[in-house]
Amino acid sequence: MKILAANRLTDGETVWLGAGDCWVETIDAAHVARDKAAEERLLATGSEALAANLVLDITLVDVEVADGRILPNRLRERIRAGGPSIHPDLGKQARRVARHAA
Amino acid sequence: MYRYDEFDHAFVQARVAEFRDQVERRLSGELTEDQFKPLRLMNGVYLQLHAYMLRIAIPYGTLSPRQLRKLAHIARTYDKGYGHFTTRQNLQFHWPKLTDIPQILEELAEVEMHAIQTSGNCIRNVTADHFAGAAADEVADPRPYAEILRQWSSLHPEFSYLPRKFKIAVTGAERDRAAIEVHDIGLHLKKNDKGELGFAVYVGGGLGRTPMVAKKIRDFLPEEDLLSYTTAILRVYNLNGRRDNKYKARIKILVHETGTEELTAAVEKEFAALRESELKLPEADIRAIEAYFAPPRLKARPEGDAVVSEATKTNPGFADWLRRNATTHRHPDYACVTISLKGIGEVPGDASDAQMDAIADLAEQYGNDEIRVSHEQNLILPHVARADLPAIHAALVEIGLATANAGLITDIIACPGLDYCALANARSIPVAQEISRRFGTQARQEEIGDLQIKISGCINACGHHHVGHIGILGVEKKGAELYQVTLGGSAREGSTIGEIIGRGFGPDEITDAVETVVETYLANRESKAETFLDAYRRLGPAPFKEALYGHEAKAA
Structure with missing residues (x-):
């Protein structure tokens, strides 16, 4: 299974291609491609966004889905999805905590 | 320290304006990422995992309080409240928005700073001994020469597209605190038998995928020949360095594959042709740059011994810190202070905006307005009266930067x-x-x-x-x-x-x-x-x- 990751042009924020071809800021909302055809669709949409200068560095990322949560296989992508492991107070993980607390 | 003249100001301002325009063209879609990437890299802008990263040059690791305060301000205003000091004596911000970077560069230019040549296949920020101009064991301050190299190498048309990046380090002491033997060019400033200044020249050191210790190719190069000899080395490298393979493109590989003797001969031949050219440094020019680095007038503070001795007896924490973090200064009443950015369990090299502001205050109050960044990722106050050490220590305790570990196992x-x-x-x-x-x-x-x-x-x-x-x-x-x-x-x-x-x-x-x-x-x-x-x-x-x-x- 794969998802499509990129960085947003304006601020570099890591984003993933979500439902309705929207770029989403949390990995949980990423659209999971479960076959080759779906992967190609992700890449095609990503390439359009790249050409439209919305995002850069589009990459397909291998993931597993467990208990409804999307978990990248590689540590690199897991850190990208959360934030620096040394700073739980920074990056997306911090927002997640803040949301849970709210 | 060096101060921008009108030319420098205009040059940096022009670069800021140029990059502002490039960012605008990128955001409007006029430039693709492929077109923009080399432009942003020339201005120190990388893309990392979570965001862009901006690497700011701190020439030979020397900062004024005003500059450090500006970095604190940028951390607070445009980033996440901290910066990361690097092994190249630079500072990195890990969270800037692309849309803010032109403004950040504009603000940096106000304090005579920029991010030019902190990336790309060019001559990078020239680094130097962090105790330059202060250490007791120094022959002469290496920074005037680092500054001459900085001016010469900035946007050098011949050397802006080298086979790979190029790093130069300079030390003015036998004790090498600038790691010159693992740089593309390492310069050891020294005096010959006649008391004249010159350099031992090392070439082809580097780390990375293929680590190499540099080879000494000149035992004594007169100071007036600094630029002609450096140009000769760069020219040989630029012509013969491998462009076919990124991993074999550094000068260390050229030195290794060519052999030191043959490479030295090629450099010397080039040098012979350049020696009497306009690259020869006029004595007056060297002394004019040197004047910018004139040591601060240090008043006699003979009470230092008594003050330090008393504080050592009454405050064991101070005694530990004094033992590890104070280094012998050429003036007996003074010391160089290492401010450890390696608190136990902390992130090496990180400093918060508040800490940067506080260190700028300390440098003004006690440190003759100078701060250094070491390649070991610490900050230095190079000229501190020993009599003021207890007060500085107490102030550092307040901001969590009094860890007494310089050179120890936790100074990682x-x-x-x-x-x-x-x-x-x-x-x-x-x-x-x-x-x-x-x-x-x-x-x-x-x-x-x-x-x-x-x-x-x-x-x-x-x-x-x-x-x-x-x-x-x-x-x-x-x-x-x-x-x-x-x-x-x-x-x-x-x-x-x-x-x-x-x-x-x-x-x-x-x-x-x-x-x-x-x-x-x-x-x-x-x-x-x-x-x-x-x-x-x-x-x-x-x-x-x-x-x-x-x-x-x-x-x-």
Whole structure:
């Protein structure tokens, strides 16, 4: 299974291609491609966004889905999805905590 | 320190305006990423895992309080309240928005700073001894020459598209604190028998994928020939360096493949043609640049001995800090102070905006308006009266920066690693933090004595692991982090590349492995006076291998 990751042009924020071809800021909302055809669709949409200068560095990322949560296989992508492991107070993980607390 | 003249101001302002325009064209879609990437890199803008990263040049690691306050302001206003000082004496912000970067550069220009040539295949920020102009063992201040090199190399048309990046370091003391032998060019400023200033020239050092110690190709180059000789080296490299393979493109590979003798001959031939050209430095020009670096007028403060002696008796924390973090100054009433950015369990090299502001205040109040960044990722107040040391220590305690560990096992160099960097394969900082906590008590660190641990999260070696007494390289193996240990490296004069000791260790094993290495040293050293590095050089790898892997051999 794969998802499509990129960085947003304006601020570099890591984003993933979500439902309705929207770029989403949390990995949980990423659209999971479960076959080759779906992967190609992700890449095609990503390439359009790249050409439209919305995002850069589009990459397909291998993931597993467990208990409804999307978990990248590689540590690199897991850190990208959360934030620096040394700073739980920074990056997306911090927002997640803040949301849970709210 | 150096002050911009009208030309410098106009030059940097023009660059800011140019980059502002380029960013606008990128945002409007007029420039594609392929077109924009080389432009942003020329202005120090990278893309990392979570955001863009902006690398700001701190020429030869020298900062004024005003500049440090500006960095604090940028951290607070445009970033997440902190900055990361690097092994190239630069500062990185890890979270700037592309849309804010032109404004950040505009603000930097107000304090005579920029991010030009902090990336790309050009001559990078020239680095120098962090105690330059202050250390007791110095022949002369290396920074005027670093500044001459900076001016000459900025946007140098011939050397803006080299085969690969190019790093120059300068030291003015026998004791090499600038790691010159692991730079593309290392310059050792010294005096000849007649008392004239000149340089021993080293070429072809470097770390990364293929670590090499530089070769000395000139024992004494007169100071007036600095630019003609450097040009000769760069010209030989630019013409002959390999452009077919990125991994073989650094000058170290050219030196290695050509042979030192043949390469030296080529450089000397080029130099002979250039020596009497406009590159010859007029005496008056050298002295004019030197005047910018005139040492501060240091008033006699003979009460220092009594003040320090009293504080040492009454405050053990001060005594520890004095022992480790104060270095002998050429003026007997003064000291160079190392402000450790390596608090126990903290992120090496990080400083918050509030800490930067507070250090700027200290530099103004006690430090003759000077701050340095060391390649060891600490900050330095180079000219402090010994009589003021207790007050500075107390102020540093207040802001959490009084850790008494300069040169000790917890004074670890670490690259940002996989927590930030898009090139990294493994994390560096958490490893540094765990080692720091394991060895963090003052008594234990001091019992171990001088020991440098350097950690990189990938083969590019920004964390200088090859020249760590204990080096740690993070790699990715089967999707997991694995840490390879090297022993016996050193970046001091007579640099050595560490040797890989054996199979790597997982994240849960690496701190134990370091502890095993340290315990083996403690058990085998001849006396406390024999440092880890001396002991390793005497003993070789065998006892360390046995301690780390012996049980495996027996089990097999």
